Amino acid sequence: MSSNPSIDLPILDSATPETVGRLPRWLKREVPKGNANNFTANLLEELKLETVCDNAKCPNRMECYSQKTATFMILGNTCTRPCGFCAVGRGRPVAPEADEPARVAEASRRLGLKHVVITSVTRDDLPDGGADHFYQCIKAVREATGANVEVLTPDFVNNEAALSRVVEAEPEVFNHNTETVPRLYRRVRGPKSDYQWTLHLLKRVKQLNPNIKTKSGLMLGLGETHEEVLEVLSDLVAADCDFLTLGQYLQPSQEKYLPVVRYIPPEEFKRWGEISKSLGFKKVASGPFVRSSYHARDMAESF
Numbered sequence: 001m002s003s004n005p006s007i008d009l010p011i012l013d014s015a016t017p018e019t020v021g022r023l024p025r026w027l028k029r030e031v032p033k034g035n036a037n038n039f040t041a042n043l044l045e046e047l048k049l050e051t052v053c054d055n056a057k058c059p060n061r062m063e064c065y066s067q068k069t070a071t072f073m074i075l076g077n078t079c080t081r082p083c084g085f086c087a088v089g090r091g092r093p094v095a096p097e098a099d100e101p102a103r104v105a106e107a108s109r110r111l112g113l114k115h116v117v118i119t120s121v122t123r124d125d126l127p128d129g130g131a132d133h134f135y136q137c138i139k140a141v142r143e144a145t146g147a148n149v150e151v152l153t154p155d156f157v158n159n160e161a162a163l164s165r166v167v168e169a170e171p172e173v174f175n176h177n178t179e180t181v182p183r184l185y186r187r188v189r190g191p192k193s194d195y196q197w198t199l200h201l202l203k204r205v206k207q208l209n210p211n212i213k214t215k216s217g218l219m220l221g222l223g224e225t226h227e228e229v230l231e232v233l234s235d236l237v238a239a240d241c242d243f244l245t246l247g248q249y250l251q252p253s254q255e256k257y258l259p260v261v262r263y264i265p266p267e268e269f270k271r272w273g274e275i276s277k278s279l280g281f282k283k284v285a286s287g288p289f290v291r292s293s294y295h296a297r298d299m300a301e302s303f
Contacts, residue, residue, distance in 0.1 A: 007278070009226040010271040024263050026288055027248065029059070040065040043110060047103045050077045052119050052152075052293070057087045057252045060294050071117045071152070071293040072104050074137055075130045079121035081154075081190045085179070085219065087252035088121055096126070101136040105144035115172075115297030116141050119152035124192070129154060131162035138169035148172040148300060150215075152292050158197055160204070167208045173243070173300050174205045175215035177292055178236065181228035188222060188258065203239040213282075213300065217245035217292045220272075223261040230275070237280045243299055244281045246272050247290035264288065 044051060050073040053061040064070055078093040079086070108116045118137050123130040131153075138149045150173035156162040167174065180188045182195040202214045216236055218229065236244065248264055251257050266288060273286030283299045 007230060007275055009230065009275075010268040024265070026266050027059075027250070027263065029289070036068050037062055037065040040068050040070055040111065043107055044070065047107050049100075049103055049107055050074070052088075055088045058291055059250060059289055060291060064294075068111045069113060069297075070107075070111075071119055071296075072107070072137075073119050073121065074100055074104065075120040075123050075126075075133055077121065080124040081122040081192065083190050084188050084258040085222070085249060085252075087257070093121065093123060093125060096123075096130065096133050100133070101140035104137050105140040108141050108147060109144050113145065113147050115148045115150065115300060116145070117150045117152065117293040117296050119293070120154065122154040124157060128162040128165065129156040129159055131156060131159070131165040134166045135169045138166075138171055148297075150175060150293070150296050150300060152177070155193065155197055155201060157192065158194070163201060163204060164208060167205055167212065170209065171212060173213045173215055173296070174202075175217070175243075175292055176201050177217045178232055179217070179219055180222055181218075181224040181232050183228060184222055184224060188219075199235055199239045202236070202241050206240045213242045214240065215243035215245070215292075215299075216241050217247065217290075219247060219249035220264050220269075221249040221260050221262050222258060229272070233276055233279055233281075242282045244276050244284045244286075245290050245292055245294070246276070246284070246286040247294075248288040 051070045052073045053064060053070050055073055055077050075096055076093045077089055078091045079088045082090055120130055134151055141147060141149055149171045151166060151171045152175040153166060178198050185193055185195050202216060205212055205214050249260060251260050269286045269288060273284045276284040285299060
């Protein structure tokens with residue numbers, strides 16, 4: 001790993017594990033008004049589609065639905081990985097649905113999306129990890145809408161052929177989240193995840209198709225140090241990662257999920273954004289409510 005000791009790191013505030021139970025003022029927000037939220041929710045229910053917005057208890061769900069957008073979660077709503085941060089259900093998944101690509105495309109068309117974000121649960125039970133299903137969804141969406149497509153994929157368990165299959169569909173943006181620093185990797189992402197493979201995956205996408213924009217993201221507040229975050233950012237730049245998202249980790253519930261160690265103030269997120277840009281990222285979104293696909297179209301289209 002690499003680091004840059006000349007960079008002025010943010011100053012830690014006084015938050016401690018004992019005080020983080022109180023939600024700070026900057027993490028409280030108003031619920032958007034209007035009928036668009038119901039339109040989006042009803043359409044997803046009609047087409048029997050899952051979203052990461054619902055399944056991961058995203059704090060931006062109401063805002064995104066009110067703007068007639070959502071991040072589609074394909075391959076079911078049951079994950080095979082026991083990640084310590086994620087609210088998506090775990091267990092034995094059902095078989096992929098052959099008509100799901102068509103339903104994702106239809107929802108994208110009716111929502112009028114110009115930038116479609118597709119993610120999935122992790123499917124270690126499938127030989128290709130669901131890569132061909134990603135391929136089919138990308139092709140169906142593009143044929144139905146002409147929209148740009150961004151994928152947020154699992155790691156495909158070191159499967160180069162699976163990674164190549166997704167790249168073959170030529171999504172405009174290929175996102176794979178780093179999530180946290182190497183020291184916390186197994187605790188946060190589970191025993192099968194590997195930090196070096198994450199870096200290799202992002203770099204390999206660029207090698208296979210230099211025109212695809214690569215993207216990654218981290219959650220802050222899990223106990224990482226500033227020096228560790230800086231090392232990860234430097235490693236991602238070295239892996240030719242174009243876009244970066246930095247957001248606050250929020251515990252989905254008090255049961256079974258990792259606790260928040262620290263709430264990062266907006267001023268510190270702003271400083272991390274400045275540092276990230278100085279390191280060489282093309283686009284950076286850094287803030288308490290930033291998530292992988294939050295305002296994804298703005299980041300991709302402004303590049």
